[in-house]
Amino acid sequence: MTDQANPPAVKKLFIKTYGCQMNVYDSQRMAEAMGADGYVLTEDQADADMVLLNTCHIREKAAEKLYSDLGRLKPLKAERPDLKIGVAGCVAQAEGEEIVRRMPLVDLVVGPQTYHRLPAMVRGEAPAILTDFPPEDKFDHLPARTSLNRATRRAPAAFLTVQEGCDKFCAFCVVPYTRGAEVSRPVDRILREARDLVDRGVREITLLGQNVNGWHGAGSGGEWGFGRLIRALGGIEGLDRIRYTTSHPNDMADDLIAAHRDVPQLMPYLHLPVQSGSDRILRAMNRKHTAAGYLRLIDRIREARPDIMLTSDFIVGFPGETDGDHQDTMRLVAEVGFGTAFSFKYSPRPGTPAHDRPEVDSRVADQRLQELQGLLTKQQKAAQEGMVGRALGVLFEKPGRQAGQMIGKSDYLHSVFVDAPQAQVGDLVRVRIVESASNSLRGELAA
Ligand code: SAH
Ligand code: SF4
Numbered sequence: 007m008t009d010q011a012n013p014p015a016v017k018k019l020f021i022k023t024y025g026c027q028m029n030v031y032d033s034q035r036m037a038e039a040m041g042a043d044g045y046v047l048t049e050d051q052a053d054a055d056m057v058l059l060n061t062c063h064i065r066e067k068a069a070e071k072l073y074s075d076l077g078r079l080k081p082l083k084a085e086r087p088d089l090k091i092g093v094a095g096c097v098a099q100a101e102g103e104e105i106v107r108r109m110p111l112v113d114l115v116v117g118p119q120t121y122h123r124l125p126a127m128v129r130g131e132a133p134a135i136l137t138d139f140p141p142e143d144k145f146d147h148l149p150a151r152t153s154l155n156r157a158t159r160r161a162p163a164a165f166l167t168v169q170e171g172c173d174k175f176c177a178f179c180v181v182p183y184t185r186g187a188e189v190s191r192p193v194d195r196i197l198r199e200a201r202d203l204v205d206r207g208v209r210e211i212t213l214l215g216q217n218v219n220g221w222h223g224a225g226s227g228g229e230w231g232f233g234r235l236i237r238a239l240g241g242i243e244g245l246d247r248i249r250y251t252t253s254h255p256n257d258m259a260d261d262l263i264a265a266h267r268d269v270p271q272l273m274p275y276l277h278l279p280v281q282s283g284s285d286r287i288l289r290a291m292n293r294k295h296t297a298a299g300y301l302r303l304i305d306r307i308r309e310a311r312p313d314i315m316l317t318s319d320f321i322v323g324f325p326g327e328t329d330g331d332h333q334d335t336m337r338l339v340a341e342v343g344f345g346t347a348f349s350f351k352y353s354p355r356p357g358t359p360a361h362d363r364p365e366v367d368s369r370v371a372d373q374r375l376q377e378l379q380g381l382l383t384k385q386q387k388a389a390q391e392g393m394v395g396r397a398l399g400v401l402f403e404k405p406g407r408q409a410g411q412m413i414g415k416s417d418y419l420h421s422v423f424v425d426a427p428q429a430q431v432g433d434l435v436r437v438r439i440v441e442s443a444s445n446s447l448r449g450e451l452a453a
């Protein structure tokens with residue numbers, strides 16, 4: 007009930023999100039938590055009462071973006087000293103009070119495991135810097151997804167974090183340090199959140215975790231693996247599409263592969279990062295899988311779901327990488343044929359085992375990156391063109407710029423433009439793909 011005489015003062019919150027989908031999810035949850043304190047989201051930073059930067063630490067460039075954005079906020083803060091500036095996410099976790107030392111205009115620093123306390127921090131009822139790994143589960147202290155207010159944009163596709171942290175300790179990666187140890191959320195909480203989302207019109211859920219397929223938990227009948235969780239989600243009426251990201255090759259259990267065959271709502275799309283095609287480099291990276299093992303796994307997944315599209319992440323120029331190692335990566339890519347992939351030049355990160363190893367010449371790494379991206383772009387184009395003539399499901403997410411046009415995502419996550427004057431956001435329709443453009447497809451409503 008709202009108090010008519012004393013309506014809560016509406017304050018405006020601007021959030022900028024960097025990094026991975028887990029940060030996108032966290033930003034939504036922080037918006038919901040702040041919504042309970044009367045904050046609504048604004049798209050206009052200059053108009054905000056609070057600016058929250060939800061940051062990423064994965065590569066140096068990602069982390070440096072925070073400081074250039076903070077620099078740009080200086081005039082605004084000088085003009086309006088009561089403007090609150092908060093830093094959340096993985097840079098907050100990694101650098102803590104160092105951020106305030108470097109940029110005194112920052113009022114609050116909150117890590118990925120403490121953001122349930124953000125409203126209290128803003129009210130001045132909790133410390134201004136919180137980057138511990140508290141014993142309590144933050145999700146138990148956040149408002150339920152159903153309490154979404156005007157602050158949160160509604161969309162037919164939603165993220166749902168089911169697993170946090172990582173215990174894999176790849177030699178290049180900050181995630182085990184910024185996100186902490188691997189924790190799986192309990193089955194009942196996940197199913198409840200999924201049902202809440204479906205109740206408010208969500209038709210597609212992407213399950214998130216840095217090592218999402220390593221999820222496990224106690225369910226009915228004993229210990230569940232990730233495949234079992236997907237089967238349970240497949241039983242939710244109104245949940246038409248399930249996706250998940252990101253997975254580690256070593257956690258692709260038989261039951262999960264079988265779920266790709268058996269659960270019709272599970273989309274034929276799998277992001278399975280391999281990082282390199284060279285066993286020597288994979289060992290140096292502490293990836294604990296081989297190139298041949300990855301290829302065998304791909305064979306089994308394709309056997310279970312022949313129309314699946316595979317995507318991956320690659321790092322080039324990892325310390326010690328030779329031309330021969332790079333050619334191994336090129337061969338693996340040629341052999342698998344990816345729908346799309348992210349490829350990055352290695353960036354040494356403070357506190358990680360590979361940080362002080364001798365680096366590959368930067369120009370050589372650039373050349374390798376270019377060569378790899380050339381091949382990946384060709385494969386992406388071929389995969390997209392292979393969609394032409396096919397009838398696919400498309401979930402409309404927003405109206406297009408032209409009258410009567412809708413934009414949605416295909417089963418394979420391609421953006422599809424469709425003339426559909428009668429349709430609404432949230433409709434899931436059959437579309438015949440008629441054309442492949444540079445970064446999207448065009449389709450027509452199928453009869
Ligand atoms: N948990 C996921 C991905 C985590 S980060 C996994 O295990 O695959 C996303 C991607 O960023 C990684 O897959 C990797 O390709 C890239 N990445 C991580 N650390 C990096 C670094 N130090 N330099 C360059 N790329 C990096
Ligand atoms: Fe990082 Fe490796 Fe964990 Fe992925 S599996 S988050 S790359 S340490």
Ligand code: F3S
Pocket residue numbers: 024025026027028029061062063064095096180181184185216
């Ligand atoms: Fe970046 Fe943290 Fe995600 S480092 S990739 S925001 S887990």
